[in-house]
Amino acid sequence: LPPVKSLLLGGSQVILGAQSYFGGLDAGNAPSCSNPQLSCHNTSVVEDLCCFNYPGGQMLQxxxxxxxxxxxxxxxxxxxxxxxxxxxxxxEANCDDSRAYHNIREILESFGATDLLSNMTMYWKDYKGNDESLWMHEWSKHGTCVSTLDPDCYSSYRSKEEVVDYFAAAVSLYTQRPTYQWLLDAGIEPSTSKSYTRDQIQTALSSRHGRPVTLGCKGGKLDEVWYHFEVRGSVQTGVFEAADPDGGKSTCPYSGIRYPPKAAKGGRPSPTATRTRTHVPEPTGPAFSGRGNLVAKTGGRSKGCIISGGSWYDTRSCARFHATQEGDGFSLESSKGKCAVVDGMFSCSSAVDKATVFTSKDESL
Structure with a gap:
C-alpha cells in the first residue's frame, strides 16, 4: 500500500459533533401534538393518529x-x-405500496440529509453488500406502517419527507443504544473461546436500556438485539420511552451463548503500519471529543481505515475510537487501549501508559 498521507476523523460530524439532523427535517412541519398520550396505554379510542402511533404502538429498534x-x-x-x-x-407489514420507494439514497440526498446518509452507510449495513436494498426493504415493510408518518400528518408536506424522518428516528435511537459498548462495560466481549449466559447479556443491556430486551441467537451465537419502546406523541417529535417486550421472543439458550468476533471470518489481512507525519502542522480544527472512526487517506482519496490496534487495513471493518479533549488537542483510545505515536508508529494497546495528544487540521489528524 502507498504511504498514508493523513488520517481523517471519519464521521466526526455524525458521532463526534452535533447530531441535529437526527431530529429529521423542519420540526414545525411535523404534527403539532398537545398533551400527547403514550402509545399502547390509551383507555379509549384515539382519533388523531398523527399524534398517536396506532396500530403499531410499540417501536422496536x-x-x-x-x-x-x-x-x-x-x-x-x-x-x-x-x-x-x-x-x-x-x-402489520407493507402498508402502502404507493410509497414503497426504491431510491432511498436519492431521497435523503434531495433533502440534504448527507450526515444521516453517511451514518447509515457506516452502520446500517446489508450482509450481502447491498445496503440500499436493506433500507428499501425496511422502509417499505415497516416505515409505511407508522401512522404518525402518514403524509397527511404534515402541515406543509414535501413529497417523501416522511422517509427522512423514519431513518432519522431509527439512527437516533441506535446511537443512544450502543450495544457493543454496553456489553463491553459488563465484561462481555467478542471471543472465540468464551461463552456467556442469557442472564449475563440480558442484565448488561436491560440495566442500561431500562427494560428487558429481546435477544436473538442462531446456532447458539448471539446475533441480534431488539430494544422496545412506546412513544408519547409522533415518531418525528415525540418521546420514546423504554418498554417491556410485547411478548416472549428471545431465541437464545440459557447458557453457553457464543459471541464471536467479526474478524474471526475471512482470515486476517496483512497489516500496514500507520505512520504519522514527522512535521505536524499548526492545528486549525476542533479538539474532538466523543466516538468516531479513523479513515486513512492516500492520494487524495479515502482507502481503508484504522483498526483498534492502530494498524491500517484497506479491507477490514473500521474500529471505533473514543476522543477525549486535552487542552487544545485530544487523546484517542480504542478497545485495545490508549493510542500513542511510538517509534514513529501509531499504536493503541494496554501497554501504552500515556496517550499522545493529537490535534486536527482540515479534519485530518
Missing amino acids: TQFWDTNPPTGPDDAWTIHGLWPDRCDGSY
Whole structure:
C-alpha cells in the first residue's frame, strides 16, 4: 500500500459533533401534538393518529451482529430497522405500496440529509453488500406502517419527507443504544473461546436500556438485539420511552451463548503500519471529543481505515475510537487501549501508559 498521507476523523460530524439532523427535517412541519398520550396505554379510542402511533404502538429498534460475512465496524453492532409492532406483539407489514420507494439514497440526498446518509452507510449495513436494498426493504415493510408518518400528518408536506424522518428516528435511537459498548462495560466481549449466559447479556443491556430486551441467537451465537419502546406523541417529535417486550421472543439458550468476533471470518489481512507525519502542522480544527472512526487517506482519496490496534487495513471493518479533549488537542483510545505515536508508529494497546495528544487540521489528524 502507498504511504498514508493523513488520517481523517471519519464521521466526526455524525458521532463526534452535533447530531441535529437526527431530529429529521423542519420540526414545525411535523404534527403539532398537545398533551400527547403514550402509545399502547390509551383507555379509549384515539382519533388523531398523527399524534398517536396506532396500530403499531410499540417501536422496536433492532440491531445485528453479523460475523459471516463480517459486516460493519468490528466494534459496533449494525442497524436492522425500526419496527412498529402492535401492542400484542403482532404487526402489520407493507402498508402502502404507493410509497414503497426504491431510491432511498436519492431521497435523503434531495433533502440534504448527507450526515444521516453517511451514518447509515457506516452502520446500517446489508450482509450481502447491498445496503440500499436493506433500507428499501425496511422502509417499505415497516416505515409505511407508522401512522404518525402518514403524509397527511404534515402541515406543509414535501413529497417523501416522511422517509427522512423514519431513518432519522431509527439512527437516533441506535446511537443512544450502543450495544457493543454496553456489553463491553459488563465484561462481555467478542471471543472465540468464551461463552456467556442469557442472564449475563440480558442484565448488561436491560440495566442500561431500562427494560428487558429481546435477544436473538442462531446456532447458539448471539446475533441480534431488539430494544422496545412506546412513544408519547409522533415518531418525528415525540418521546420514546423504554418498554417491556410485547411478548416472549428471545431465541437464545440459557447458557453457553457464543459471541464471536467479526474478524474471526475471512482470515486476517496483512497489516500496514500507520505512520504519522514527522512535521505536524499548526492545528486549525476542533479538539474532538466523543466516538468516531479513523479513515486513512492516500492520494487524495479515502482507502481503508484504522483498526483498534492502530494498524491500517484497506479491507477490514473500521474500529471505533473514543476522543477525549486535552487542552487544545485530544487523546484517542480504542478497545485495545490508549493510542500513542511510538517509534514513529501509531499504536493503541494496554501497554501504552500515556496517550499522545493529537490535534486536527482540515479534519485530518
